[in-house]
Amino acid sequence: MKNLRQEKLRLMQRQYHRCNQWRLRMGGLYIPHSYSDTKPDGLSWWDDVGFILNGRRIIVWWQHPRLIYADAIDEQSLQEAGDSPQDNWLTDGSTKNYKPAGASRKKIVSYTSRQPSEAQSQYYDKLRIIGKRLANKGIEKDVAPSCKFERLNWAMGISLVAPMEVRNGNELAMVALLAKRLLLRQTTLEIEFPGYCYGRAEWLNEREKRAA
Structure with a gap:
């Protein structure tokens, strides 16, 4: 059938x-x-x-x-690093960039993200160190x-x-x-x-x- x-x-x-x-x-x-x-x-x-x-x-x-x-190394790095501080620095608190669109008008053309928080930066540093260590010695995979x-x-x-x-x-x-x-x-x-x-x-x- x-x-x-x-x-x-x-x-x-x-x-x-x-x-x-x-x-x-x-x-x-x-x-x-x-x-x-x-x-x-x-x-x-x-x-x-x-x-x-x-x-x-x-x-x-x-x-x-x-x-x-390599993806498995990244996944294990995330597991070892633990939970991220969840600082949405890419979207929250970003600055709007405008472009003139006429005599008295303007439009948004892009956004500039703010810097990540100190806790988020420390997390990224920790994640990079773990990832480099695992990449250097390899994992069981x-x-x-x-x-x-x-x-x-x-x-x-x-x-x-x-x-x-x-x-x-x-x-x-x-x-x-x-x-x-x-x-x-x-x-x-x-x-x-x-x-x-x-x-x-x-x-x-x-x-x-x-x-x-």
């Missing part, structure tokens, strides 16, 4: 693709980012890429396992490749975590190809990256590259 909701989403995806232009580049790929400032041997963190398959758009949100690991499919009303979304480096369009094309093969069930992450796991050892081995 067909899933009516999934069939409706599939129809909406095709309709959206027919009625909305998609900016495709080399190899029929949607490439939203530039690599002009990317070092050829640098570390990659995340990227997006899109392509068309059977009249529907596929959008891939790719992350390297090191980004998941293992990140394996993963893939999650999500039907949207305009595309099929693929959240992909895979140990690939993306520093140019050709390397991004490899991410798109992997996503396509996973979607078509032509391969699996275990086949592509057998036994791979990113953890403390990998994080510490990349320390010099991250600093550069």
